[in-house]
Amino acid sequence: MSAHETASEHTTxxxxxxxxxxxxxxxxxxxxxxxxxxxxxxxxxxxxxxxITAFGIALVKAYMVAKNFMHLDVEKPxxxxxxxxxxxxxxxxxxxLSPDVMxxxxxxxxxxEGFHPKAAVGHHGAGSDSSHGAQGH
Amino acid sequence: xxxxxIATTRSAMGMPTGRLAIWWVLVSEIVVFxxxxxxxxxxxxxxxxxxxxxxxxxxxxxAFNTLVLLTSSLSAVLAHQAAERGNGPRAxxxxxxxxxxxxxxxxxxxxxxxxxITHGFTIQSGGFWSxxxxxxxxxxxxxxxxxxxMIWVAMSALKNQELHRxxxxxxxxxxxxxxxxxxxxxxxxxx
Numbered sequence: 001m002s003a004h005e006t007a008s009e010h011t012t013x014x015x016x017x018x019x020x021x022x023x024x025x026x027x028x029x030x031x032x033x034x035x036x037x038x039x040x041x042x043x044x045x046x047x048x049x050x051x052i053t054a055f056g057i058a059l060v061k062a063y064m065v066a067k068n069f070m071h072l073d074v075e076k077p078x079x080x081x082x083x084x085x086x087x088x089x090x091x092x093x094x095x096x097l098s099p100d101v102m103x104x105x106x107x108x109x110x111x112x113e114g115f116h117p118k119a120a121v122g123h124h125g126a127g128s129d130s131s132h133g134a135q136g137h
Numbered sequence: 138x139x140x141x142x143i144a145t146t147r148s149a150m151g152m153p154t155g156r157l158a159i160w161w162v163l164v165s166e167i168v169v170f171x172x173x174x175x176x177x178x179x180x181x182x183x184x185x186x187x188x189x190x191x192x193x194x195x196x197x198x199x200a201f202n203t204l205v206l207l208t209s210s211l212s213a214v215l216a217h218q219a220a221e222r223g224n225g226p227r228a229x230x231x232x233x234x235x236x237x238x239x240x241x242x243x244x245x246x247x248x249x250x251x252x253x254i255t256h257g258f259t260i261q262s263g264g265f266w267s268x269x270x271x272x273x274x275x276x277x278x279x280x281x282x283x284x285x286x287m288i289w290v291a292m293s294a295l296k297n298q299e300l301h302r303x304x305x306x307x308x309x310x311x312x313x314x315x316x317x318x319x320x321x322x323x324x325x326x327x328x
Contacts, residue, residue, distance in 0.1 A: 024211055024214050024215060024218070025211065027211075028207060028208065028210075028211040031207050032204065032207060035200065035203055035204060035207065038321075038326065039196065039326075041326070042326055042328070050326065050327075054322035054326040054327060055322055057322075058318050058319050058321070058322050061207075061318045062315045062318050062319065065210060065311050065314055065315050065318070066315060068214075069210050069211075069213070069214045069307075069311045069314075070307075070308050070311045070312070075160075076150065076151055076152055078150055079152075079160050082160060082161070082164050083160075083163070083164065083167065086164045086167040086168060087171065089168075090167060090168055090171040090172065090175065091171075091175070094172070094175040094176065094179065097179075098179050101176075101179040101180060101183055102179055102182060102183045
């Protein structure tokens with residue numbers, strides 16, 4: 001592709017150039033139905049169903065928006081790689097950090113008393129959880 | 138003599154530089170929002186008691202705002218479609234509709250937060266509430282920024298100018314929508 005293009009070429013060149021013809025209203029309808037299912041899920045009272053309808057459907061909805069509204073499926077491969085690399089690096093970083101957050105002790109270390117006071121349960125409102133930002137950092 | 142911004146007339150890596158720049162912005166946003174979300178998930182798993190705090194959030198308000206953002210994404214992509222067909226005024230109208238969706242989202246959020254704060258659930262009320270206000274607050278800031286940029290883009294589109302920007306701002310808006318798609322179950326359903 002040439003280094004310079006006119007603005008009018010940009011105006012009409014992207015999705016049209018990929019031959020994208022989608023029924024956006026139908027896609028929106030599917031997203032709304034999925035939203036309704038994710039709202040209804042918790043009323044079944046089954047934890048596994050709630051997890052699937054909440055987070056499973058969130059993944060499906062995000063995929064549908066990225067594919068159909070952002071046109072990521074017909075975007076240049078380098079863009080999909082950029083997104084994937086950013087996601088993978090983020091997950092790697094937090095995977096490395098997760099033991100510090102989620103474990104109370106390791107082979108050679110242990111969190112201070114009171115870092116994760118599990119007892120702070122039971123009522124809502126101000127002061128219901130004193131653990132956040134506790135000592136030990 | 139009019140001056141053309143070079144970013145609107147040049148391509149790189151096979152695409153207009155403006156669109157490439159938007160994708161790079163989103164790469165950085167993945168780290169911002171991904172960091173907040175993953176950090177929340179880790180803390181949430183380590184603190185089962187946060188579920189009781191999360192029980193105070195209103196599922197129906199969260200669901201309504203999700204519907205509003207999904208609908209605003211529809212109008213944004215229809216604006217893109219109109220811009221591709223060279224119909225600037227229609228693209229502008231659809232962008233204004235998207236801005237309306239963003240405004241509705243923020244107004245609902247304002248009432249929701251007011252209710253929660255008056256009931257004593259402030260950002261200092263505990264770990265869950267710290268994340269709740271931080272994540273939703275950063276997201277709301279992005280919604281507001283998107284609305285302002287969209288108004289600016291729509292003003293140009295009304296005159297059939299710079300129509301490629303309609304797609305660019307749309308890509309950003311859909312990303313903000315995706316972030317909320319994950320925030321909704323994390324903050325309103327997992328209790």
